[in-house]
């Protein structure tokens with residue numbers, strides 16, 4: 001099933017006037033004029049469109065009410081509101097205080113409790129339903145628990161971890177909610193902790209993405225079924241040229257724009273079937289993992305009807321158009337069979353519970369049926385990416401199942417879920433899984449798990465360098481490990497600056513470059529960049545200056561001057577960072593290995609240190625650990641590296657011990673670098689990179 005995308009056009013606000021309205025709808029099609037040619041109209045078709053007269057009840061009845069029964073059938077549900085700032089996302093998701101104004105979240109909860117009471121009553125209390133919630137926000141790319149007051153938050157926020165292919169927030173509070181009243185009290189209280197402020201475009205603008213997770217637990221006899229409804233109110237993108245934002249607002253808004261930019265890139269990559277989807281480039285996209293979760297996903301595209309939003313609205317419509325092509329596999333969560341008596345219920349315990357790791361919109365908690373399958377490690381339940389993309393051509397089967405203007409079709413539960421294949425979680429739904437595929441999968445997972453465990457063992461100390469050098473290396477490594485907060489901040493300003501530049505927002509880009517300045521003092525490239533942008537802004541303000549400048553250029557160079565800005569933009573898109581040049585100290589040794597360039601000789605204490613044929617360069621903990629595994633010559637350890645079976649491990653050890661391997665005749669034939677390792681018989685660069693990245697370092701951002 002594809003992501004269901006519905007649009008909602010908000011009414012005109014008091015400050016807006018009728019004749020400025022440019023967005024209209026016709027059935028399930030949104031229409032908007034071409035900004036360059038008012039006579040031409042663009043049409044965007046969605047699963048449904050709600051016009052300005054639509055009420056909160058209409059949206060709930062049309063889109064959300066039907067998801068309640070899917071939740072009770074153990075499907076996860078993800079709802080998210082997307083749109084420019086001030087288009088009505090919070091109004092749609094949360095809404096106002098009066099009964100009629102309540103948004104989809106309180107209505108969803110109300111429906112969940114109503115059904116719970118009915119199920120409990122009909123089963124004469126044999127079936128029990130419990131509800132728990134967690135609620136957090138992503139503010140300036142940091143995750144904060146909304147059950148914690150802002151002044152008590154740790155400035156670094158909560159960490160994200162990958163757990164069996166799912167992104168989890170570490171240390172999030174989960175609270176049981178026994179009744180709708182309970183929920184409303186907690187929800188209102190948590191919303192007070194949300195980061196909002198007045199901007200020029202919205203008096204109560206949300207400055208963060210808010211993610212509410214409602215966990216539904218249905219116990220019947222020995223079976224427990226858990227599903228999660230995630231409701232996400234994304235912060236709105238905004239054009240800083242229109243907002244007059246001050247420095248703080250500008251930083252917030254750049255973080256919001258950056259995450260939405262990454263989200264758009266993810267959707268673009270998915271729709272182009274690219275192998276790499278840049279989920280990890282922002283916390284929001286990591287958490288949302290659009291297209292990766294099972295169950296139902298509904299995106300509500302909020303639109304303002306007026307001309308002031310013209311270009312933004314077009315951008316949103318284009319984004320939504322691509323999003324609707326993402327296909328998500330529908331899969332219900334497996335039941336958990338009750339094992340030995342539970343020591344304490346996860347829900348009915350003390351009022352506040354801390355979770356070490358918890359899945360967000362995902363199904364991990366259900367995918368292991370331990371009583372039935374004790375021999376399989378639980379990490380095997382890690383899912384593969386579950387998305388595929390439709391082509392633009394409509395597929396008849398899909399149209400039949402997801403007709404326009406119709407809520408979700410009913411989802412049939414598959415009857416063979418308890419077969420042995422179901423131990424593999426989402427994989428169990430894939431048709432045509434042969435025994436050997438399963439075995440390969442098991443082997444791969446076991447290898448990954450063992451490699452991850454191996455990584456947690458302390459690295460073998462390098463015996464072949466003197467203490468002084470080791471101390472120096474350790475100091476430098478610590479510096480890199482700590483990611484030098486200041487530098488990281490500077491880099492994020494640079495990234496934001498570039499994003500603004502790509503969008504042609506020179507003034508905002510300039511502000512960002514200026515903010516980066518204090519983190520990279522005396523950086524000549526940065527200073528030059530700032531000067532260049534200043535000149536460009538001036539040129540825009542005083543075009544005659546630009547004309548004079550152009551006139552003074554020889555004709556052959558003139559065309560280049562016109563082409564150059566375009567090339568600049570292309571280069572910007574290509575190059576991750578052209579300003580920050582890492583110093584010798586913090587450059588990873590792996591860089592030269594990856595680019596195949598001749599290794600730069602690096603200096604520590606001005607003295608080059610040579611071991612064997614290579615200069616000693618800094619190695620990341622990951623690289624060091626990989627080399628220590630290889631140099632152990634232990635088949636058991638090497639076998640655990642990604643993609644290495646017993647046979648390959650033996651061949652590697654043989655190559656290492658071979659007297660013909662002249663490359664490794666130094667220092668007891670230990671491998672000193674990734675480059676050297678890649679030249680080992682039967683290895684190669686790709687394999688090395690695979691091994692290196694195959695480790696599951698449970699460190700945020702790696």
Ligand SMILES: Nc1ncnc2c1ncn2[C@@H]1O[C@H](COP(=O)(O)OP(=O)(O)OP(=O)(O)O)[C@@H](O)[C@H]1O
Nearest residue numbers: 010011085086087088089090091202205206235236
């Ligand atoms: N359907 C609607 N009916 C009536 N008023 C609406 C509707 N949608 C939005 N509004 C009003 O428009 C204003 C902006 O809405 P809202 O705060 O929900 O926008 P938003 O998209 O969440 O903005 P931001 O991203 O800045 O948080 C509010 O005053 C809200 O009450």
